[in-house]
Amino acid sequence: MNVVILHFIRNGLIILNYKLMKPYIGILLLLALASCKVSQQYQKPELNTAGLYRDNTSTDTSSIASLPFNRLFSDTALSGLITEGLKQNIDLKVAYQRIIAAQASFKQSKAAFLPDLNGNVSVKQSKLAFPQGFGIINSSTQYDLGLTASWEADIWGKLKSAKRAALANMLQTDEARKAIETQLIADISNRYFTLLAMDQQLNILEQTLNNRKTDVHTMKSLKAANIVTGAAEVQSEASMYAAEVAIPKLKKQIREVENSLNGLLARPSAPINRTSLNDQQLLVDLKVGVPAQLLQNRPDVKQAEYAFMAAFENTNVARKLFYPSVSLTAAGGFTSFSLKDWLTPDGLFGNIAAGIAQPIFNKGANKARLTTAKTMQQEAALNFQKSLLTAGEEVSNALFAYQTAVIQQSIRVKQLAALQKSVDFTRKLLRYSSATNYTDVLTSEQNLLAAQLEDVDDKLQQWQAVIALYRSLGGGQK
Numbered sequence: 001m002n003v004v005i006l007h008f009i010r011n012g013l014i015i016l017n018y019k020l021m022k023p024y025i026g027i028l029l030l031l032a033l034a035s036c037k038v039s040q041q042y043q044k045p046e047l048n049t050a051g052l053y054r055d056n057t058s059t060d061t062s063s064i065a066s067l068p069f070n071r072l073f074s075d076t077a078l079s080g081l082i083t084e085g086l087k088q089n090i091d092l093k094v095a096y097q098r099i100i101a102a103q104a105s106f107k108q109s110k111a112a113f114l115p116d117l118n119g120n121v122s123v124k125q126s127k128l129a130f131p132q133g134f135g136i137i138n139s140s141t142q143y144d145l146g147l148t149a150s151w152e153a154d155i156w157g158k159l160k161s162a163k164r165a166a167l168a169n170m171l172q173t174d175e176a177r178k179a180i181e182t183q184l185i186a187d188i189s190n191r192y193f194t195l196l197a198m199d200q201q202l203n204i205l206e207q208t209l210n211n212r213k214t215d216v217h218t219m220k221s222l223k224a225a226n227i228v229t230g231a232a233e234v235q236s237e238a239s240m241y242a243a244e245v246a247i248p249k250l251k252k253q254i255r256e257v258e259n260s261l262n263g264l265l266a267r268p269s270a271p272i273n274r275t276s277l278n279d280q281q282l283l284v285d286l287k288v289g290v291p292a293q294l295l296q297n298r299p300d301v302k303q304a305e306y307a308f309m310a311a312f313e314n315t316n317v318a319r320k321l322f323y324p325s326v327s328l329t330a331a332g333g334f335t336s337f338s339l340k341d342w343l344t345p346d347g348l349f350g351n352i353a354a355g356i357a358q359p360i361f362n363k364g365a366n367k368a369r370l371t372t373a374k375t376m377q378q379e380a381a382l383n384f385q386k387s388l389l390t391a392g393e394e395v396s397n398a399l400f401a402y403q404t405a406v407i408q409q410s411i412r413v414k415q416l417a418a419l420q421k422s423v424d425f426t427r428k429l430l431r432y433s434s435a436t437n438y439t440d441v442l443t444s445e446q447n448l449l450a451a452q453l454e455d456v457d458d459k460l461q462q463w464q465a466v467i468a469l470y471r472s473l474g475g476g477q478k
Contacts, residue, residue, distance in 0.1 A: 052392030146333020
């Protein structure tokens with residue numbers, strides 16, 4: 001239902017009749033008061049963070065998440081790669097473009113409070129039928145120049161809710177960008193430490209190859225002295241080739257990790273400048289703070305909260321579509337059938353109108369829209385809860401992974417010492433006693449090599465746990 005308040009012209013000016021508008025002003029005031037009961041104020045869901053960190057009941061709020069990455073990692077080469085990645089990474093640049101698009105949507109939501117204004121200029125040539133021209137004229141030319149404006153009064157706060165939803169969407173894209181940054185720091189660091197570990201394993205293999213070459217010469221000498229058989233000589237050669245064949249395979253893996261790291265930096269494949277695994281030192285205590293801090297530090301958790309906020313406001317918008325809308329329209333300009341009379345007082349026209357439109361029957365569209373909005377809101381609330389649980393799980397896993405790696409490394413030191421003694425003893429027995437053979441030497445050497453490679457892997461796992469903990473706590477935003 002549309003109610004026209006007024007439109008007429010006096011001396012070329014639009015005149016508002018207060019007596020005619022007075023009843024509608026009262027209606028507008030009543031609607032404004034009623035709108036206070038329509039909108040629901042956003043409230044953050046209450047989530048229980050107790051016990052999110054398994055076997056950790058600390059109340060210390062200090063957390064490594066507050067540290068910048070160059071304080072967590074003392075390696076300047078790594079810090080330089082991370083800095084480059086934060087500037088050049090393509091996924092991060094895509095995230096910035098999404099932020100710009102979200103900002104544009106937010107600006108548009110604020111502009112919705114302003115009236116629409118359109119201008120038009122037209123010349124229309126018409127051929128008239130005999131009845132249309134009353135037998136007097138058979139053609140006409142009409143000249144139009146005008147402005148039209150329309151404005152919807154936000155009585156129920158529908159536009160305000162839409163603006164808050166757009167703001168939440170914009171903040172959500174910003175948190176998505178932060179999540180990409182945090183993950184990028186972790187990915188660059190993981191690949192860097194993987195390269196350091198592979199470098200050290202390559203050194204071990206190359207040293208082992210040299211040792212095996214020495215073993216071959218030793219076995220030849222021992223065979224010549226009839227201390228060992230030809231089988232021992234052949235076994236030593238096979239053992240040497242086994243160590244040698246592992247080297248190109250590892251070099252291939254190193255090249256692939258380098259190329260992958262270059263991809264994160266958005267640059268062509270090239271060697272990566274790096275230090276060594278033995279040079280790395282952890283200079284900070286791995287403090288995790290309290291679980292409630294995840295709500296502020298984890299970008300993906302905050303992103304999920306903003307998604308819920310947007311869904312909440314979209315539900316408000318859907319609810320308010322059941323209520324009448326109040327709009328004002330106005331038009332003015334010049335029109336004439338003669339060019340000379342076009343831009344004159346005689347050609348001036350204007351009108352202003354107000355209307356109230358109440359949805360009566362729209363095929364259930366509003367009900368379906370509200371049901372969908374409520375469902376999306378509930379889904380967003382569940383995703384928010386899930387994101388927090390996932391964050392707590394990742395922190396717990398990273399903490400235990402670090403503790404496990406430290407324990408493994410302490411045991412590995414003892415294992416390496418014992419295996420080194422085993423190699424030395426079997427070699428001496430081979431030379432000076434018939435109680436052993438080269439198979440015993442080979443077995444002890446292979447066990448030592450495996451333990452040396454696993455020792456490097458223990459160190460890598462320790463750093464990977466540190467990186468995972470830093471990422472899972474939301475580090476990298478300082």
